[in-house]
Amino acid sequence: MTTIDATTAPGRPGGTDTTPVLQARGLVKTYGRVVGLDGVDLELHRGEVLAIIGDNGAGKSTLIKCLTGAEIPDQGEILLDGKPVHFKRPQDARTAGIETVYQTLAVAPSLDVAANLFLGREVRRKGPLGSVLRITDRAGMRERARQELRELGISTLQDVTVPVENLSGGQRQAVAVARAAAFGSKVVVLDEPTAALGVRESGQVLELVRTLRDRGVPVIIISHNMPHVFDIADRIHVQRLGRRAATITPKSHTMTEAVAIMTGAAEA
Numbered sequence: 001m002t003t004i005d006a007t008t009a010p011g012r013p014g015g016t017d018t019t020p021v022l023q024a025r026g027l028v029k030t031y032g033r034v035v036g037l038d039g040v041d042l043e044l045h046r047g048e049v050l051a052i053i054g055d056n057g058a059g060k061s062t063l064i065k066c067l068t069g070a071e072i073p074d075q076g077e078i079l080l081d082g083k084p085v086h087f088k089r090p091q092d093a094r095t096a097g098i099e100t101v102y103q104t105l106a107v108a109p110s111l112d113v114a115a116n117l118f119l120g121r122e123v124r125r126k127g128p129l130g131s132v133l134r135i136t137d138r139a140g141m142r143e144r145a146r147q148e149l150r151e152l153g154i155s156t157l158q159d160v161t162v163p164v165e166n167l168s169g170g171q172r173q174a175v176a177v178a179r180a181a182a183f184g185s186k187v188v189v190l191d192e193p194t195a196a197l198g199v200r201e202s203g204q205v206l207e208l209v210r211t212l213r214d215r216g217v218p219v220i221i222i223s224h225n226m227p228h229v230f231d232i233a234d235r236i237h238v239q240r241l242g243r244r245a246a247t248i249t250p251k252s253h254t255m256t257e258a259v260a261i262m263t264g265a266a267e268a
C-alpha cells in the first residue's frame with residue numbers, strides 16, 4: 001500500500017493519521033418494509049482504495065448514497081475527518097469534499113468534455129463580464145480541463161471540445177471520474193465504474209483510481225468484478241443482507257473465499 005504523509009497530502013485538513021477520513025456507524029435505511037441497510041459500519045482510511053463487494057441487493061448502492069448525501073439514513077452516524085456530518089443532498093457532500101460517480105452515470109451528453117468537468121461550478125470571466133453578465137471563462141476552463149486530464153494521465157481525451165455523446169463508454173466514464181478527481185476532493189466514490197466497459201477501458205479507469213490514491217485521495221469503489229477488486233483494493237468491505245459481513249484484504253483472502261463470505265457460504 002502506498003503510504004502518504006497526511007500532513008502534507010493535498011485536501012486533507014484536520015483529523016489525525018489514524019482517524020478514518022470517512023466513517024459510518026450503525027447506518028440504517030429502510031424503504032417501507034424493505035431493509036436497505038441494517039446497521040452498517042464502514043471505515044475509509046487515508047491513502048487507501050476500499051472496495052465494497054456484495055450480491056445484488058446487499059445494500060452497496062444504498063450505503064454509498066447515504067455516505068454521499070443522495071439518501072438520508074434513518075439511523076446511525078457519518079463522520080468526515082472524525083467530525084459528524086449530516087448531508088441533506090448530494091451537493092452538501094460535494095461541498096464537504098466527497099465526489100461521487102453514481103451507478104447511473106451522470107454526464108451531460110450534449111456538452112463538451114471541458115464543460116462536463118466544470119458542470120455545476122463554471123468559472124466566470126474576470127470583472128463585470130463574469131460578475132454582472134455571468135459570462136463563463138470557456139478558454140480558461142478548457143485549459144484547466146486539459147491540464148487536469150494530463151495530470152490524471154488520461155491520454156485518450158486530448159480534445160476537450162468534443163461533445164461527450166461522441167465519446168466511447170470508457171471515455172465517458174473517464175470524464176466522470178476526472179470530474180470527481182479534479183477539484184481537490186477529500187474522497188472519491190465510484191459505483192460500478194467498470195461494469196459497462198471493455199478490457200482496455202476498464203484498465204484505464206482502474207489506473208485512474210490508482211493515480212487518485214497516489215495523489216492522496218482515498219477512493220471507495222463498488223464492483224462485482226473480483227479480478228478488478230483484487231487488483232485495485234487495499235481493503236475489501238463485504239456487504240451482505242444490509243450489513244457488513246467482513247472486512248478483508250486481497251492478501252488475507254482469496255477471491256473464492258471472498259465470494260463465499262458474500263453469499264453466506266462461509267463466515268469471515
Ligand SMILES: Nc1ncnc2c1ncn2[C@@H]1O[C@H](COP(=O)(O)OP(=O)(O)OP(=O)(O)O)[C@@H](O)[C@H]1O
Nearest residue numbers: 031034035036054055056057058059060061062063
Ligand atoms: N429507492 C428504493 N426504493 C425501494 N427499495 C429500494 C430502493 N433503493 C434500494 N432499495 C432496496 O434496498 C436493497 C439494497 O439495494 P441496493 O441498491 O443498495 O443494492 P446493491 O447492493 O447496490 O445491488 P446491485 O449489486 O444490484 O447494484 C434492495 O433490496 C433494494 O431493492
Ligand SMILES: [Mg+2]
Nearest residue numbers: 060061062103
Ligand atoms: Mg447497486
